[in-house]
Amino acid sequence: MYPQPPRRTTHTTASPKNLLVYDRWGHFGRPVVLLHGLLFDRTMWWPAAAELASPGCTIVAPDLPGHGQSPPRDDYRLERVAHDLAGLVNSLGLRRAPLLVGHGASALLAMIFADAYATYEVVTLDEPPAEARRIEDLAVTDGLDQIPEIFRSYAEPHRNPALLRAYESWVGKPPSRRSEPAMAGRTGSRPEEPDAAFQHLADPWGFAAVLRGLL
Secondary structure (H helix, E strand, C coil): CCCCCCCEEEEECCCCCCCCEEEEECCCCEEEEEECCCCCCHHHHHHHHHHHCCCCEEEEEECCCCCCCCCCCCCCCHHHHHHHHHHHHHHCCCCCCCEEEEECCHHHHHHHHHHHCCCCEEEEECCCCCCCCCHHHHCCCCCHHHCCHHHHHHCCCCCCHHHHHHCHHHCCCCCCCCCHHHCCCCCCCCCCCCCCCCHHHHCHHHHHHHHHHHC
């Protein structure tokens, strides 16, 4: 009999002030942290996470502050959110550097995290343009029509102007890949970037296979 893949469970971080709600698949192996873009929530990762789930990794998909079930807060700075994300990863007790996947504006979050904390690898999708000067430019929604109809309910943006305003401190933050050469012994080479928008929903099986090849 083959082992059953881990089931999704929902958790919260311990800090009430900077609480994050997250889904988790598995309890062993390398942590894989899936970060949704602005105006979406953690459910956008469910199809790919269900395909990737195995005894060899632990998958975590948090709601960013003010998104999904994570409550609003006073401090939305990239460095602050990365700090809270590091606390979440540490609380898993896996003692292995995480593989981070950032969609849209969360590509910036993933790279800021990698600058400050031990990181195995960073994979980014649909990065906002480097010349973006408005918070609206960081909320990537182009390409939603490429998602198969069966998965479109996982990528319905919550167009909330007040929420976007809360994230204005993310505008003008240059991406950094400073930590790449020292990522847990890996070389500085990177996987090919996906060439289709919302690749994790357009082809969750193929995207899970790419991540599996990195673990």
